[in-house]
Amino acid sequence: MNEKKPSLFQVCFLFFYMGLTTFGGAASMLVCLTRELVDKRGWLTEDELYDEVAVAQCSPGIIMVNTATLFGMQTYGLFGAILTTLSLLIAPFTCICLLTLILRYLSLDNELLSCIYSGIRAGLCGISINAVVRLAKKNISDLFTSIVAVVAFVAIVVFNIKTVLVILIGIILGLLGSHVKARLSRNDGGRNNSDASNNNGVTK
Amino acid sequence: MSYTLLHLMIEFLLIGTFSFGGGMATIPFLFNLADKYTWFTRNELVDMIAISEVTPGPIGVNMATYVGMKSRGVLGSLVSILSLTFPAIIVMMFAYKYLLKNRSLIVDKAFYGLKPVVLALFASGLYSVMKETLFTLDGGFHLNLFEDVLFIVIFAVSMKFKKIHPTLLILASGAIGALKYFIMR
Numbered sequence: 001m002n003e004k005k006p007s008l009f010q011v012c013f014l015f016f017y018m019g020l021t022t023f024g025g026a027a028s029m030l031v032c033l034t035r036e037l038v039d040k041r042g043w044l045t046e047d048e049l050y051d052e053v054a055v056a057q058c059s060p061g062i063i064m065v066n067t068a069t070l071f072g073m074q075t076y077g078l079f080g081a082i083l084t085t086l087s088l089l090i091a092p093f094t095c096i097c098l099l100t101l102i103l104r105y106l107s108l109d110n111e112l113l114s115c116i117y118s119g120i121r122a123g124l125c126g127i128s129i130n131a132v133v134r135l136a137k138k139n140i141s142d143l144f145t146s147i148v149a150v151v152a153f154v155a156i157v158v159f160n161i162k163t164v165l166v167i168l169i170g171i172i173l174g175l176l177g178s179h180v181k182a183r184l185s186r187n188d189g190g191r192n193n194s195d196a197s198n199n200n201g202v203t204k
Numbered sequence: 205m206s207y208t209l210l211h212l213m214i215e216f217l218l219i220g221t222f223s224f225g226g227g228m229a230t231i232p233f234l235f236n237l238a239d240k241y242t243w244f245t246r247n248e249l250v251d252m253i254a255i256s257e258v259t260p261g262p263i264g265v266n267m268a269t270y271v272g273m274k275s276r277g278v279l280g281s282l283v284s285i286l287s288l289t290f291p292a293i294i295v296m297m298f299a300y301k302y303l304l305k306n307r308s309l310i311v312d313k314a315f316y317g318l319k320p321v322v323l324a325l326f327a328s329g330l331y332s333v334m335k336e337t338l339f340t341l342d343g344g345f346h347l348n349l350f351e352d353v354l355f356i357v358i359f360a361v362s363m364k365f366k367k368i369h370p371t372l373l374i375l376a377s378g379a380i381g382a383l384k385y386f387i388m389r
Contacts, residue, residue: 019260019261019262019265020260020261021260021369021371022260022261022262022371023257023258023259023260023261023371023374024257024258024263024333025226025227025228025257025262025263025329025330025333026226026227026262026326026329027326027329027330028370028374029262030326031370032370032371035369035370050319050322051304051315052304053322054315054318054319054322055296055299055300055303055304056296057225057226057322057325057326058224058318058322059224059292059295059296059299060220060221060222060223060224060291060292060295061220061223061226061264061288061289061291061292061295062226062227062230062262062264062265062288062289062292063226063227063262063264064226064227064262064264064265065262065264065265065288065289065292066292066295066296069289069292069293069296070296070299070300070304073296073297073300074300074304074305078297081293081296081297082293085289085292085293088262088265089265089285089289091260091261092259092260092261092262092265092266092269093261093265093269093281093282093285095259095260095261095266096256096259096261096266096269096270096273096281097269097273097278097281099255099259100270100273100274111385112382112385115381115382115384115385115388116258116378116381116382116385117254117257117258117381118337118348118350118351118381119351119354119377119378119379119380119381119382119384120257120258120374120377120378120381121257121258121333121336121337121351122337122338122350122351122352122354122355122358122377122381123354123355123358123373123374123376123377123378124257124333124374124377125330125333125334125337125338125355125358125359126354126355126356126357126358126359126361126362126373126377127358127359127362127370127373127374128330128333129330129359130359130362130363131326132323132326132327132330135322135323135326136323136327138319139319139320139322139323140319140320140323145316145317145319145320146320148317148320148321148324149320149321149323149324149327150324152320152321152324152325153324153327153328153331155324156324156325156328157328157331157332162224163224163225163229163325164224166321166324166325167224167318167321167325169321170317170318170320170321171314171317171318172317173317174313174314174315174316174317174318174319175310175313175314175316175317176317177316177317178312178313178316178317179313
């Protein structure tokens with residue numbers, strides 16, 4: 001956590017704003033989240049944010065909601081977690097409720113809707129690539145992690161392996177991999193013991 | 205037999221507990237709801253998912269709200285999103301305490317392998333959206349020209365001008381989609 005501690009209102013407002021301005025799945029929300037939390041406000045470092053996102057991704061539920069809960073928990077405890085989560089939910093909830101009412105009384109042209117829809121989806125893909133590239137720069141530290149990433153990607157996309165299983169295997173590989181890595185660097189005669197993965201975000 | 209708010213609450217508590225991997229992971233559960241209850245059909249659900257993707261907010265939250273709204277009105281949507289997020293808050297409470305706050309060496313080691321997997325999960329989510337958006341695979345392989353060009357333009361703009369808010373780009377691409385409709389007509 002940085003020395004700049006935001007007030008509870010600021011945190012809640014930010015996540016209300018995120019609920020209002022993000023679209024689509026996890027990758028596109030990560031663009032906005034990195035931009036607001038790390039680049040603009042500096043409430044978290046990039047490493048801390050990606051640690052939180054990793055925990056959020058591997059837990060049940062919506063990734064964005066989990067990230068909001070974690071950030072609330074980190075800044076203002078359980079009370080903060082509940083408030084940030086609720087503030088994230090306000091905007092999407094209101095939008096969908098209003099939209100359902102509008103669609104009930106007014107039937108929009110389907111052709112127009114599908115054109116807008118395909119435009120937004122194309123835009124979402126365009127901005128989401130940035131998030132994945134940025135995540136890759138931080139989460140890939142050496143040859144071992146890049147192999148794990150590629151294998152996991154193939155396992156999910158080609159072989160449709162269940163997410164939980166991939167996550168578990170990743171954890172086991174991480175334990176084994178860092179063990180082997182520590183062993184190797186010791187055999188190097190202690191040439192360097194700066195294990196890049198082991199000092200991420202533990203600056204508390 | 206009529207289904208009540210209690211059914212909705214229990215179903216969404218279950219979804220919130222067992223869906224790993226974010227909003228997209230809840231989709232199979234929602235199709236299951238369509239089969240199990242008389243609230244909405246599978247076809248209606250496909251439209252609901254499409255709308256959830258292009259309205260503000262995380263797609264998982266939007267889908268849950270929509271499903272709740274469709275089945276039991278405003279109160280239903282309130283119940284569905286609160287029950288969806290309740291298990292997550294509990295899990296996050298422990299996850300924060302043991303994984304992030306008092307972080308031990310073994311957690312660091314696990315993160316070493318977990319982080320590339322998280323990257324792969326993000327990339328695969330993006331891949332499936334891109335596959336659906338950029339080409340049509342109905343027996344053959346067709347490029348969706350309009351989407352592809354727009355995708356490349358938005359990607360280039362977002363790389364070149366990092367100051368522009370991503371949401372503005374999304375709204376602009378929606379507007380371009382609408383423009384296409386009026387030109388084509």
